[in-house]
Amino acid sequence: MIGSPVLTDPALAALIIENAWDFAIITLTPDGMITSWSPGAERITGYTPRAAIGQSVDILLTAPDLAAGVGALEISTAFNRGRAEDSRWHVRRDKEWFWANGVMVPFQHAGECALLKIMRDETPAKLAAEHRILLLNELNHRIKNTLATVQSVTEQTLRAGGVAASTRQSLTGRLMALSKVHDVLTQESWASADLAEVVGKAVAPFQVAEPVIGISGPPVRLSPNLAVAISLALHELATNANKFGALNRPGGRVEVSWTDAHDGEGQRFLNFLWQESGGPPVSSPERRGFGARLLSRVFADARGEARLDFAASGVCCVITLPLSEDGETPILKVAQDPRGLAF
Missing domain, CATH: 3.30.450.20 (PAS domain)
Structure with missing residues (x-):
């Protein structure tokens, strides 16, 4: 001055x-x-x-x-x-x-x-923001009710059609995974979601008396579409681990972690790891199930990939998601966020 x-x-x-x-x-x-x-x-x-x-x-x-x-x-x-x-x-x-x-x-x-x-x-802006929150909460409430109705109708329809209980439970679990990630996104006004919170919500149903799924990684913000994709992928991995892998017996454990990395050409990407240990011996399945097919497709729009390794010591899944310098890809629409990396 x-x-x-x-x-x-x-x-x-x-x-x-x-x-x-x-x-x-x-x-x-x-x-x-x-x-x-x-x-x-x-x-x-x-x-x-x-x-x-x-x-x-x-x-x-x-x-x-x-x-x-x-x-x-x-x-x-x-x-x-x-x-x-x-x-x-x-x-x-x-x-x-x-x-x-x-x-x-x-x-x-x-x-x-x-x-x-x-x-x-700033009263008009404050009231408008509160009105948006009110509308989002109302929308969230109605969508949750709709998901609950869809879940109930689906359950009744499949039961009446003689569909096996295991199939009904699988579908119910997937609908619940969608509901949980929807809650996270609603709290953030559908702008982005914290990766650690998305992971925590997705694996919460599989944590027993003491935590058996470790979660670690730097702050990362996800676009809404990618938050849904990660949530669905984790649900499939955790369900498989609960049935056949590390979560199937005492002493089994899963480590979920992620890092921000660069390849030799300077491309920045998120390296996301699911690693099981302490479970029964693992071998590659004879056919690909729904979970494996979902993992192979759900990250395609983000130009990412998921690799499954059925090592004898435990299933390992590596998800790689590239990020352009401007933070924009067809699915990753969240720009750099001061609260953490944006993917």
Whole structure:
């Protein structure tokens, strides 16, 4: 800000304050008493300068925040850290609540300490976000009910048709796997899903009194389609391990892990590993079942592949999923996320 005309031209600074109608610009004494009140502050809060100046800035706090001492904490944070940010509900003069994002900073005026508070009314965006969450929750509830109905109708139809109980259970398990990953995605507004959470939900039905499936890997965000694919693949692997592999006997264990890797040409990819140990001896099946066929196809749209190895020591499945530099492939539509890698 050195050399800024705003700092050296009081007329220009006053012009900005007078016309920044989308922002409440307020100055305060160190104990929070209002000393100036911009036109934007009047438009947002309903208080005129005459009504506001001389009062505590706490007139804008909701009753719960007032009781919790939020105003004093904000002032203390501003002085101790040089800046206090907030996003919360406030109260207008007519007692209507509004949502504002704001910042409070200390400054020197005429050789004395003072505070500057700037707020912006974000109520429409806040209400729209809450409405989207409400709609997503309602949609999730209806889809879960639909999946439960499909599951019930399917079960009754297959039972009436004399289909074996094992086949009915397999289909029910797959529908439940879809339901669980759907829950994860709904919590994230269907933008992306955390890989560790997807894995944990998928294998939870197969964890016994003590965990027999280990989960480890760096933070990774999955696109919705890939989250569903991973969930279905894990369900098939865990079901097979429960029937024939490491989860079929005491002492058996599965390790699920993933790493972010690069090949010799600089291509970045996710290396996902399912490794069984401690189970009965394993041999390659004479024919490919549904699970093996699903694994061979479910990652095709992501230009990935799944390799199954029926080693005597335990089944091993390696899933490799490439990622382009811009984070875009036909199925992997989530850009780089600050919370972790995006695939």
